[in-house]
Amino acid sequence: ATPTALMVGVGRGGQLGILIKGPDALEASGVIDTVVLDKTGTLTTGEMTAGEVIAFDDAGAEAVLADAAAVEQQSEHPLGRAVVVRAHADGPTWPRAHDVTAVPGRGASGTVRGVPVLVGNAALLDEAGVAVPEEALAAVEAASAVAANAVLVAVAGRCVGAITVADELKESAPEAVARLKDMGLRTVLLTGDREVAARLIGDRVGVDEVVAEVLPTDKAAVIERLQAEGRRVAMVGDGINDAAALASANLGLAVVSGTDVALKSADIILVRQNLNVIPDAIALARRTLRTIK
Ligand code: ADP
Ligand code: MG
Numbered sequence: 001a002t003p004t005a006l007m008v009g010v011g012r013g014g015q016l017g018i019l020i021k022g023p024d025a026l027e028a029s030g031v032i033d034t035v036v037l038d039k040t041g042t043l044t045t046g047e048m049t050a051g052e053v054i055a056f057d058d059a060g061a062e063a064v065l066a067d068a069a070a071v072e073q074q075s076e077h078p079l080g081r082a083v084v085v086r087a088h089a090d091g092p093t094w095p096r097a098h099d100v101t102a103v104p105g106r107g108a109s110g111t112v113r114g115v116p117v118l119v120g121n122a123a124l125l126d127e128a129g130v131a132v133p134e135e136a137l138a139a140v141e142a143a144s145a146v147a148a149n150a151v152l153v154a155v156a157g158r159c160v161g162a163i164t165v166a167d168e169l170k171e172s173a174p175e176a177v178a179r180l181k182d183m184g185l186r187t188v189l190l191t192g193d194r195e196v197a198a199r200l201i202g203d204r205v206g207v208d209e210v211v212a213e214v215l216p217t218d219k220a221a222v223i224e225r226l227q228a229e230g231r232r233v234a235m236v237g238d239g240i241n242d243a244a245a246l247a248s249a250n251l252g253l254a255v256v257s258g259t260d261v262a263l264k265s266a267d268i269i270l271v272r273q274n275l276n277v278i279p280d281a282i283a284l285a286r287r288t289l290r291t292i293k
Contacts, residue, residue: 009288017271018281025267028251029285034231035180035278036223036245039191039198041238042255043205043275044167046078050086051148051164056135064161066094068153071110071119074100079151080108082165083119104241105192105215107151118154121194130154136162144196147204173205176275181208183279186231190214190222192241216241220248236270236278253278 006023013020020026037043053061069087072080074097087094097117100110106127107120118124122132122140136152139162143150148166152159180187187207191198191214198212211222223245226233235242235249246252247265254266255273270277 005288005291009284009291012288013268013281013284016280016284017277018284019269019271020281021267021269025251026285026288028232028267029234029282030289032185032232032234032251032282034186034188034226034233035282036188036190036226036233036235036249037177037207038235038237038242038245039189039193039201040078040167042236043173043189043201044169046167046238048078048082048149048165048167050082051166053086053090053161053163054135054139055161056133057158057160059155059160061161062090062092064153065090065163066092067112067117067155067160068119068151068163070094070097070112071100071108071117073097074110075102075108075119077102077108078167079149079165080119083151083163086163104217112155115156119151122152125152125154125159128154128157130157130159133159139164140194141196144194145200147197147200149193149197169201169204170273170275172273172275176278177205177207179276179279180282181206183282185282188226190219190235190242190245192216192219217244219245223248234282253281 006026009026010020053065055061055064065087069084072083097110097112102108106124109118125132136159139150143164151163153161177187188209189202189207190211195212198210202210219242223233232250234251235245236253237246238255243265252266253268256271
């Protein structure tokens with residue numbers, strides 16, 4: 001490979017909003033055959049909005065929202081941010097939560113007014129030995145059916161309510177995925193979200209395969225499994241919890257809203273929010289490699 005042609009390719013990428021960290025990354029993009037896409041923050045905008053707040057007991061919706069916001073205020077997850085924005089808008093005040101811990105792929109826990117509060121999915125409550133009532137399961141099902149999320153809230157060992165949070169698909173997602181498929185690439189949606197919600201999004205964007213309910217710590221293992229099948233994998237993520245997967249992939253692409261962690265583990269940084277930048281980057285790499293040969 002002539003270094004000059006590769007450097008020209010890197011330079012051309014820069015003009016297109018594709019920051020390629022070096023000639024090796026460009027060379028890797030020319031030979032990948034599978035593109036794995038993170039859902040939240042990559043295919044979707046990641047700008048989530050909270051909708052309905054449901055209370056399961058007399059304490060009421062305002063108390064559910066306030067306790068959830070107290071914990072989520074210290075979480076960096078887009079779901080948590082949506083809960084806090086909603087609480088600010090609705091006006092309940094809340095005390096500072098203590099000992100807040102993020103539970104990756106599940107939610108967060110903390111102490112509010114001296115009482116333990118859990119905010120997250122059914123698995124989070126299950127693991128803490130908190131019963132998930134019928135009405136909570138119904139809220140989760142209803143949310144999944146429209147590709148939304150129901151954040152469950154437990155106070156002092158009892159599930160007291162749920163907050164529905166919805167995300168929006170990036171407008172460019174279906175076209176970008178169609179272009180990747182036209183280029184002969186296999187497309188895979190990888191998410192920690194529930195199977196039902198993930199399939200809905202997967203169908204809307206038209207990916208070949210959906211891998212759902214994967215814990216953040218297991219995302220890299222999914223990449224490695226594809227590689228063991230002989231696939232050369234590009235991973236596209238925003239890095240909220242996919243830095244390890246980005247690093248494991250043959251090629252890691254980070255969308256620019258991503259965290260510093262993702263940017264460090266990525267080979268290519270995509271500066272445009274339009275997802276067509278993914279096929280653009282791979283096409284550029286292929287063209288550059290052809291020039292060299
Ligand atoms: P993704 O793979 O789509 O980025 P995550 O792995 O971050 O999703 O999260 C998986 C699931 O864990 C979420 O769908 C949600 O149910 C739950 N979860 C994670 N973090 C939080 C949080 N801070 N608040 C509420 N729920 C959360
Ligand atoms: Mg994510």
